[in-house]
Amino acid sequence: MMKNSLMRNVPENYNPYVSSDDYKSKKRVLIDKKATNSTVEYLESYSDLFDKLNITDGMTLSFHHHLRNGDFVFNAVCQEIKNRGLKNMKLAPSSIFPNNQCLVELIESGAVTDIYTDYANGPVAECISKGKLKGEFLMHTHGGRPMVIESGAIKIDVAILGVPTVDKKGNGTGKIGKSACGSLGYAESDVTYAKKVVFVTDNLVDTLDDYQLDGKYCDYVLKVDAIGDPNGIVSGTTKITKDPVGLKIARMTAKLLDEFGVIKDGVSMQTGAGGTSLAVAHYVKNIMQERGIKGSFASGGITGYFTDMLEEGLFEELYDVQCFDLKAVQSTLKNTTHHVMSGSRYANCFDDNVVDKLDFVILGATEIDTSFNVNVTTDSHGKIMGGSGGHSDTAHGANITVITTNLIKSHMPIIKESVTTVTTPGADVDVLVTERGIAINPLRTDLIEKVKDSKLPIVTIEKLLETAHEITGVPQKIERSKEAVGYVVYRDGTVIDTIYKID
Amino acid sequence: MKRGTAGTLESNDAMIMVKESDGLKITITSIVYDFFHEQIENVIRETLKEEGLTNVEVICNDKGALDYTIKARLLTAISRMEEEK
Known part of the structure; x- marks a missing residue:
């Protein structure tokens, strides 16, 4: 065991995290792209898929999570692994949701021993937290995942990808079909670098003019009745919070951003899909409308709130790696300036990525510490309940990162x-806005200078901690296991923290 | 046996039941048990002391209530117990 620069434990066989811009001293590594085809072969069933592709013990299979909590493909593959009694399988889904519960049994039996993912929530996350996974558990970021795939750090034997519509050349799109999910950004690296690629679809058409996934990399197509449940794929609408505390935080955030001087022509931004994040977008939008400001782009997981802003002319373009609601899915079809993009284009530190061009990003936190490190991976007991997703990618890329x-x-x-677990290093987190005050990272002397005469309640983060303790009392220290169950891998491939076992 | 209940199981609240007993007994379940059970127990003990109650059983099901909420729920539960004929 050694310590990384944040004094977190890292085992000897992994590279320790150094700093968020250490990737600049490294070279991009690219393995050869997979072989291309001029034709695709059709499969009869999941069983046929395993036969034709000769899926055997110890192979690595990958998946995307664009069908989110409605996905049927990942679960169907898990069922087939179980039926065949396969062992030591390695799975690389871009996220794991509560509906992937069937994986628990496979972990406990040793059918699945290694998992690489960007986010995990629900029974599978709990099972891994309890130390049931026998092999390696690595939690990447949405930008780190394409990087470890293109560099060959994770070698995918077969990518099995749900694709809402596929044509006869094997081209794929998520924009149309009964299981439409919009962008398929997280699948693009898998399609380009896996040894074999299978598209599973419930809508086969003759030809597609507009597609995100290139058919030349597609080896097989499996037509099934349904790749997912539309109700779990996208939420109908994502809405602004009604909680007065959330609204107060959002108002303060918009005012602060305005005082920083970033709400001006050409502004670019990203927010999460949570109610408070959307409320920030709402107040920023009001300022833009009042002053006739036109922004350049918004990015990320896109919601209907941002497609409305696009249609109202408040942004020139949207860059969309993943659609969060139905309105966003529909917008990918009708708005030519609503671009779908790959996970690599979104956030890979070695790519010409979008996050580096962001003026500001609004993010959440499960915990934040007085060094501004943020945890969105575990709860305060250390139980896995999330993961970076694009948190640490956008925090590094954006000029101003607001929690x-x-x-x-x-x-x-x-x-x-x-923090219990470091997901995003404090050096990349600039501002914390809470209902009882705003703290600015002392490293950002430029931002502190800009608001030195502000009437906003700006205090130190230590003062906010003190205020919190006055209200709640000081939490008792808890004993934590020293047994590691997995690692948080920063976007450059280094280990930023260890995830420990819980009871 | 007289008893009284107050509170809800909504987050940031607690449901507290008090009943007559041979001695003092306090049972706490809480979503923040590991971090705050000592503090919650202290609030309950202090409040019982202020009310001069020694022979009661208190069952607290906490969903992240702050001290003043615990105290308010406990006082209401006590007064409901005492109203019971």
Whole structure:
């Protein structure tokens, strides 16, 4: 065991995290792209898929999570692994959701021993937290995943990808079909670098003019009745919070961004799909409309709120790696300036990526500490309940990274002296906005200077911690296991923190 | 046996039941048990002391309530117990 630069434990056989811009001293590594085909072969069933592709013990299979909590493909493959009694399988889904519960049994039996993912929530996350996975568990970022795939750090034997519509050349799109999910950004690296690629679809058409996934890399197509449940794929609408505390935080955030001087012509931004994040977008939108400001682009997981802003002319373009709601899916079809993009284009540190061009990003936190490190991977017991997704990618890329959160949630102060698990390093987190005050990272002397005469309640993060403790009391220290169950891998491939076992 | 209940199981609240007993007994379940059970127990003990109650059983099901909420719920539960004929 050694310590990385944040004093977190890293085992000897992994590279320790150094700094968020250390990737600049490294060279991009690219393995050969997979072989191309002029024709595709059709499969009869998942069983036929395993036969034709000769899927055997110990292979690595990959998946995307664009069908989210409605996905049928990942679960069907898990069922086939179980039926065949395969062992030591390695799975690389871009995220794991509560509906992937069937994986728990495979982990416990040793059918699946290694998992690489960007986010995990629900029964599978809990099972891994309890130390049931026998092999390696690595949690990447949405930008780090394409990087470890293109560099060959993770070698995919077969990518099995749900694709809402596929044509006879094997070209794929998520924009149309009964299981439409919009962008298929997280699948693009798998399509380009896996040894073999299978598209599973419930809508086969003759030809597609507009497609995101290139048929030349597609080896096989499996037509099934349904690749997912539309109700779980996208939520109908994502809405602004009605919570007065969330709205107060959002108003303060928009005012602060305005005082920083970033809400001006050409502004680019990203927010999450949470209610408070969308409320920030709402107040920023009001300022833009009042002053006739036209922004350049918004990016990320796209919601209907941003497609409305695009249609109202408040942004020139949207860059979309993943659609969060139905309105966003529909917009990918009708708005030519709503671009779908790959996970690599979105956030790979070695690519000409979109996050580096962001003026500001609004993000959440499960915990934040007095060094501004953020945890969105585990709860305060250390149980896995999330993961970076694009958190640490956007935090590094954006010029200003703002964390918005309630100071206290259900008796727990969100600010800690030291976070349970580091997802995003404090050096990339610039501002914390809570209902009881704003703290700016002392490293950002430029931002502090800009708001030195502000009437906003700007205090130190230590003062916010003190305020929280006055209300909640100081939490008792808990004993934590020293047994590692997995690692948080930063976007450059280094280990930023260890995830420990819980009871 | 007289008893009284107050509170809800909504987050940031607690449901508290008090009943007559031979001695003092406090049972706490909480979503923040590992971090705040000592503090919750102290609030309950202090409040019982202020009310001069020694022979009661208190069952607290906490969903992340702050100290003043715990105290308010407990006082209401006590007064409901005492109203019971």
